[in-house]
Amino acid sequence: MKLFLAIVSASCLSEVAAFAPSAQRNIHTTTALNAKVGIYYSTQTGNCETVAGYISEAAGLEVADIGDASDDEVAGLDSIIVGAPTWHTDEETERSGTEWDSWLYSTLPNIDVSGKNVAVFGVGDQASYSEYYCDAAGELYDLFSAAGCKMMGSTSTDGYEHDSSKAERDGKFVGLMCDEDNQYDMSEDRAKAWVEQLKGEGFF
DSSP, X not given: OHHHHHHHHHHHHHHHHHHSOOHHHHHHHHHTTTSSEEEXXXXXXXXXXXXXXXXXXXXXXXXXXXXXXXXXXXXXXXXXXEEEEOOSTTOSSOOSSSTHHHIXXXXXXXXXXXXXXXXXXXXXXXXXXXXXXXXXXXXXXHHHHHTTOEEEXXXXXXXXXXXXXXXXXXXXXXXXXXXXXXOHHHHHHHHHHHHHHHHHTTOO
């Protein structure tokens, strides 16, 4: 009887082990996407943070305010998602009214980001600022591109109701654009679709 119980016990343990996920598998599952990818935003009203959260959830990545990021942290990434709102409408520089306005001109030039994948998102108000929709996203795009980054994630302008935007290049948006004032119910789905697009482009 003791021998029989020992055999049954060993059999049960082996079955449990067969269905238990290995530690190695868990490690890869939790770190495969976010090992060297970062999401950074800055915000005034919280809209940009909301959209950053949608992207974070869809991609399985952590998100941080650019004001809290160290130079070494950014330099150590392979791919970077960056997002900003637009407050200083129709300006040539410093359009976001956030920490980006100083970071882009004081910090970015001192970090070697050449060759990194970068994707841009922006938030704006198509109804009240139809001629300046998501202009700051265009500034992010231009400066990271000038720093030698590989820009990814451009999207169609279909479904938007703006008149003009400095975030357009060759008839497309430079990245994901969201309107939390007038199309807030579309932002999460747009973010999910954009993340899937970036995966297809080899961003992650």
